[in-house]
Amino acid sequence: MPVSVTMPRLGESVTEGTVTRWLKQEGERVEADEPLLEVSTDKVDTEIPSPAAGVLTRIVVGEDETAEVGSELAVIAGEGEDAGAAAPAPAEQPAAEAEPEPAALTTPSTEKPVEEEAPAPQTASAGSSEGTEIKLPALGESVTEGTVTRWLKQVGETVEADEPLLEVSTDKVDTEIPSPVAGTVLEIKVGEDETAEVGAVLAVIGTPGSAPAAAPAPSQAPAPQAEPKPEPKPEPKQEAPAQPAPQPRIESAPAPQIGESYATPTPAAETKQPAAPAQPAAPAAETVKSNGAGDAGYVTPLVRKLAAEKGVDLSTLSGTGVGGRIRKQDVLDAAEQARSAAPTAKPTANAPVETTTEQRKAQAKAEPSPLRGRTEKLTRIRATIARRMVESLQVSAQLTTVVEVDVTKIANLRNKAKADFQAKHGVKLTFLPFFALATVEALQQHPVVNSSIDVEAGTVTYHGAEHLGIAVDAPRGLVVPVIKDAGDLNLGGLAKRISDVAERTRNNKIGPDELGGGTFTLTNTGSRGALFDTPIINQPQVGILGLGAVVKRPVIVNDPELGEIIAPRSMVYLALSYDHRIVDGADAARFLGTLKERLEGGHFEADLGL
Structure with a gap:
């Protein structure tokens, strides 16, 4: 039907x-x-x-x-x-798997020994007493299933607790699943490019040093007649396609279509892959060809975009994914190889001894972008950003106020504590956590900047929590993940959360639920050297704070003994764009005044343990 x-x-x-x-x-x-x-x-x-x-x-x-x-x-x-x-x-998967076994027993008499061996892998895989079952975890409130994109460990290999075991892709995120225990991978139940529901068993891990389960051997070995030496018992090939176990089909079916590409990363599978049945090979090969993009194989939009940005020719790559699929890591590796090869090739042709690191950097910067002269269709996220930015300017009356802040005390504290801070919290101590902490404290004192307005209903909502958005320059465009309840975090907590969401956003592992619900946004344009800008409000918020670059320059300061003197100070511009429909200029000035006083005071010793 x-x-x-x-x-x-x-x-x-x-x-x-x-x-x-x-x-x-x-x-x-x-x-x-x-x-x-x-x-x-x-x-x-x-x-x-x-x-x-x-x-x-x-x-x-x-x-x-x-x-x-x-x-x-x-x-x-x-x-x-x-x-x-x-x-x-x-709906009927369990019943369909249970019925073929007696049917297979009654048809050919030669299949009886095979059927007696067939239940063995099922018993071994189901028996959690001999190993720990690895199940697909819940990866979001609305996520019900995930697709295994890559196994980082194979059957027979050892894995440590919390070590990445496999990669899973869902409708929302691509993420790694760590192993909950240490041990040996006994069985893989869901192969690469197969989809499983949340809670489904993906693999079985036994105690360290334990032998792999007997499941893969009988189900893979029935197919070969030419190589019965390792597994002499299962000879018939009829049962291999009929068995419903997912793992044997995944390990054996791709072998005929890919050939040596699987033998290279997994030597253990080299003796098993030639035993693959010929029937699954044909449709698998058709899948690769029909999904392919020339000689490069099937390529996802993310990989195509990344290849264009890195200047990598996909037709020159050999994919390491299932069926020869080109993965994101393949593109990154190719770009890294080209980058490392470029400096060595140029000095060899010109002056290998006299070429300096600065000269190599200058040569690399001089290379034109591969995007020059091209016309491409807007990506969905870029079109969305364009539409929302225009809508924001049309919906709200936006105005920007800028103040200059002396952050010399913070700079001195940061230099004094950054080594111990990184050792304690595992992240670098930048200026951004200081600005974030001062911002959420100022929002608590000035809730009008942490509000939203509904003109049609004639209401304004003063939010009871500070959900801080952090603008991140990701490969696919500007993305704003949200740190929920940022007002409840200290300096160390904010630093770790900012580093975490920024890294996951750049790696496209941030969840959709983490990209909404913000009440105020920080954008660190100073990270690229800009002194300040006039950021556009992220609707339906009423304020966004732009952080400029922290630079040292001579400033006139009042010395208690010498009076007015010129001294080098660490200075920064803070630009607040706000919705003038609800936030008055005086409100914005008071908010920035509170922020300036907190930063210039530099009283963060308690947060740094000093």
């Missing part, structure tokens, strides 16, 4: 998405959980997998068209028995 592909919910506040690319066209075959299309929302760019196997008979929403959550995107029609199995597969 036909299966309808609908737009999933990609976040609590996401109501629609734009189809950026169809990975399959009408009339093409698609497998269950195979990437079908790419969708872009205001927060994330992601792939939508096919809910069933069959033929894509109709595309309802074309590329660059927007559809609401729950609306129909395409229709997939089943083919013969496969179509019938695809529709009820999610």
Whole structure:
């Protein structure tokens, strides 16, 4: 029966998405959980997998068209028995797996010994007494499933507690799943590019030094007749396709289509991969070709954008992902190799001895950007930023007030305590945590700057907590993650939270729920050397504070003994843009005055343990 592909919910506040690319066209075959299309929302760019196997008979929403959550995107029609199995597969999976075993026992008499061996892997994998089951954790309130994109450990390898075990991709985030215990990977139940529900068992880890479970051997070895030496018992090949265990199919099926690319990273799998059945190889190879982009293989939008920014030619890369897929790390590695090779190549051709580090940097800066002369379609997030910035200026009456602050005392405290601070908290002590702490304290004294206005209802809401947004310059554009209840954190807590959300935002691992709900925003334009700017308010907030660069310059100061003297001081400009509909100029001046007094006083010794 036909299966309808609908737009999933990609976040609590996401109501629609734009189809950026169809990975399959009408009339093409698609497998269950195979990437079908790419969708872009205001927060994330992601792939939508096919809910069933069959033929894509109709595309309802074309590329660059927007559809609401729950609306129909395409229709997939089943083919013969496969179509019938695809529709009820999610609901009847346990029953479907239980029935083939007695059927297989009664058909050929030669399969009886194999069937007696088949339950062994199921018992070993299910028996948690011999190992610890690794389950897919909840990765967000609205996330119900995740796709395993890469296993960082293979069967038989040891893993330490809290060491990254695998990478999982969901509709919202891409993240690593750490191992909860130390031990040996006995079994992998969900292979790469397979989707599992939250709570599903992904792998089994035994005690350190324990042997891998017998599950992979009998199920992988039945396929080969040419190599029965390691596993002489299971000879028939008929049972390999019939067994429902997910891991054997994942490890054996890709081997015929990729060849030596799997043998390089995993030598242990080299003897098992030639034993893969020929039947799964054909559709797998078709998947790689149909999803491919020339010789480079299938590439996600994030990887394509990253390659353009780094100047990497995707056609020259060999992907390390499943099916030869080019991953983000492949692009980063290629860019790093090109960067490291460039300085060595140029001195060799010119003057290898006399070329200095400064000259190499100058040569690298002189290289033109690969984006010169190109016209590209706006990404969804860039189009969203453009629209919201214009809307913000149209909705609110924005005005910017700038003050100059002497942060010499903070600079001295920072130089004195930064080594101990990093050793204690694990993050560098920058000026930003000082500004953030002073800001939330000032917001508590001046709640009008920490409010929101509803003109239609004729109301103003003074927020009871300080949810501080931090503008982050991420590869995909300007993103503002929010630190909830920032007013409850001390200097060390703010420093760690700022470092954490900034890093996860740049690595595209921030959750959609962490990108909303802010009541006030900080933007550190001084990190790029700007003295100050006039930032645009992030609606529906009524204020945003721009932090300029901290620079040393001569300033006239009052000395108790010498009077007015000129001395070098660490100075910074703070620019407050505010909504003049609710915040008056005097309110803004009072807020900045409180902020200036707190920073120039420099009384942060208690927060630094001095």
